[in-house]
Structures are given as C-alpha cells and as structure tokens.
Amino acid sequence: MMALVTGGSSGIGLEFSRQLAEKGYDLIIVSNSREQLDAVCAPIAEEYGVRVIPRLQNLATGNAAEELMEWCDSQSVLPDILINNAGMFYFKELSPELMGKAEVMIGLHVTTPTKMCILFGDRMKQRGSGRILLVASMAARIPAPGIQVYSATKAYLRSFGESLSFELKPYGVTVTTLCPAAVATPLYGLKKGLLNFGVAIRVIHTPQWLVRKALKGLFRGRRLMKPSIMNAYLPPMIKMLPSNLEQKIWDRIKVKL
Structure with a gap:
C-alpha cells in the first residue's frame, strides 16, 4: 500500500505522512523544500518501518501534475x-505586486490538484480502487477581503471535489474533500503564543486532531468533511454581517497590514 502526499514535509501534510506511515503505508512525500524532505523522510521511514520516497518538485507550475505522473511511472509506483x-x-489587499503570489496560489490550489485528480484518478479507475483527498478550507464559504484568492480557490476545490466524487464512485474510487477551520501550523504566520491560546480555547485545532478526523472520513468514503464546530457557526455569522459593517472592519484591518 502506498500514499502520495503533496506538501507532505510540513504542517498538515507532514501529519498526514506520519499517520499514514503509522497505518503501514509506504509514502511518496512531495515538497519544494529539499531541507524539509531531508529532515523528515528518513526519520519517518525509521520510526514506522515503511518505504519513504522523497520527491523534490515545485507543484505551482502549469505542467507539474504531468511531470509528477511521469516520474511515478518511471519509478513504477501508483x-x-x-x-x-x-x-x-x-x-x-490585492494589488499588482501580489500578481506572482496569486498565480502561485491558483497553481497550487486549482490547476495542479485538478490535473492530479484527472491523471491519478484515471489510473485508479483503471485499477478499480483508490482514495483521493482534497484539502479545501472553511474559507471556501467565506468570501472576504484579504483572502480573496485563497477563499475563491478553496471554494473551487470544494465544488470540484464534491462533483468528482460522484463520477469516480462507480469505479471504486472515493473522493473526500476536507474543509478544516483554523489549524495550528505556520501557514497563517501567527505568533506561537497566539496559536497556543487558540488551541487552548479550541478555536484552533492541532494537525494531529484534524488528520485523525480526516483519515477516518477518507477510509469511510465520506464525500465532504467539515470538522470543528467553527464550521457550523462562523461562516453563517460572517454572512449575516451587514456589508457596510464588513467594509468598516476591513478598512481598519488593512491599515495595519
């Protein structure tokens, strides 16, 4: 048994790598950081007694999925x-200076996952089995200033994943879309003290908690997962805000960015 984890050398991805290895899965860990790959692959292999294959690759390029598929073929792994x-x-706030970052985000959240699902999903269809998990976000339901590209791309992932699950299910392939709320990782750039406080009052969850929930849903073939009570109340509360109040809040926040 083998699992491929993109962004698998840090944050939530690293926790997916660890927990899948604990379940006995050999791993392909894909990351754009050689330093992180060097730091995590050998320890995971040693601790859990599984095969761990590092793959150094930038997944934000337009042909990243095709290159990864070709590499897997060259390694005879599926x-x-x-x-x-x-x-x-x-x-x-969106500006021309952020054009490059926006393009990278669209590549990582939209272009490459779509192509990965097409390419790897087709191989799974031919084999008659497989499981795909897409990491979206609670932000998929929160179109808001400051995270305009992030929330839009995560909304795409949620819609794409739910639609694809219907298409692949008859072939023995499940697609699970995960929409986590806030998670205690370096992704958001929050100070450690603030992260710890958020975890303590349970508005931020640990990667360990999230991945346990996600894998349980993945193996049960769940189509959509929205762990955390914040998923139930925060998006509706934000939608209830009057637009003029939301504008005032954003005007105050953006001057501090």
Missing part, C-alpha cells in the same frame, strides 16, 4: 491514496 494538500496563504 499510489493507493492521493492526498492533495500542498497550498499557501497570505492576507493582503
């Missing part, structure tokens, strides 16, 4: 589980 986790985050 994962039983595909975790589309690689991503990025920034909180800024």
Whole structure:
C-alpha cells in the first residue's frame, strides 16, 4: 500500500505522512523544500518501518501534475491514496505586486490538484480502487477581503471535489474533500503564543486532531468533511454581517497590514 502526499514535509501534510506511515503505508512525500524532505523522510521511514520516497518538485507550475505522473511511472509506483494538500496563504489587499503570489496560489490550489485528480484518478479507475483527498478550507464559504484568492480557490476545490466524487464512485474510487477551520501550523504566520491560546480555547485545532478526523472520513468514503464546530457557526455569522459593517472592519484591518 502506498500514499502520495503533496506538501507532505510540513504542517498538515507532514501529519498526514506520519499517520499514514503509522497505518503501514509506504509514502511518496512531495515538497519544494529539499531541507524539509531531508529532515523528515528518513526519520519517518525509521520510526514506522515503511518505504519513504522523497520527491523534490515545485507543484505551482502549469505542467507539474504531468511531470509528477511521469516520474511515478518511471519509478513504477501508483499510489493507493492521493492526498492533495500542498497550498499557501497570505492576507493582503490585492494589488499588482501580489500578481506572482496569486498565480502561485491558483497553481497550487486549482490547476495542479485538478490535473492530479484527472491523471491519478484515471489510473485508479483503471485499477478499480483508490482514495483521493482534497484539502479545501472553511474559507471556501467565506468570501472576504484579504483572502480573496485563497477563499475563491478553496471554494473551487470544494465544488470540484464534491462533483468528482460522484463520477469516480462507480469505479471504486472515493473522493473526500476536507474543509478544516483554523489549524495550528505556520501557514497563517501567527505568533506561537497566539496559536497556543487558540488551541487552548479550541478555536484552533492541532494537525494531529484534524488528520485523525480526516483519515477516518477518507477510509469511510465520506464525500465532504467539515470538522470543528467553527464550521457550523462562523461562516453563517460572517454572512449575516451587514456589508457596510464588513467594509468598516476591513478598512481598519488593512491599515495595519
């Protein structure tokens, strides 16, 4: 059994790598950081007694999915589980200076996951089995200033994943879309003290908690997962805000960015 985890050398992706290894899965860990790959692959292999194959690759390029598929073919490996986790985050007012970051985010959250699902999903269809997980976000339901590209791309992932699950199910392939709320990782750039406080009052969850929930849903073939009570109340509360109040809040926040 083998799992491929994109962005698997840090944050939520690293926790997916660890927990899948604990379940006995060999791993392909894809990351754009050689330093992180060197730091995590050998320890995971040693601790859990599984095969761990590092793949250094930038997944934000237009042909990244095709290159990864070709590499897997050259290694004669086809994962039983595909975790589309690689991503990025920034909180800024959109401007020409952010064009490059926006393009990278669209590549990581839209272009590459779509192509990965097409390419690897087709191989899974031919085999008659497989599991795909897409990491979206609670932000998929929160179109808001500052995270305009992030929330839009995560909304795409949620819609795409739910639609694809219907198409692949008859072939023995499940697609699970995960929409986590806030998670205690470096992705958001929050100070450690603030992260710890958020975890203590349970508005921020640990990667360990999230991945346990996600894998349970993945193996049960769940179509959509929205762990955390914040998923139930925060998006509706934000939608209830009058637009003029939301504008005033944003005007105050952006001067501090």
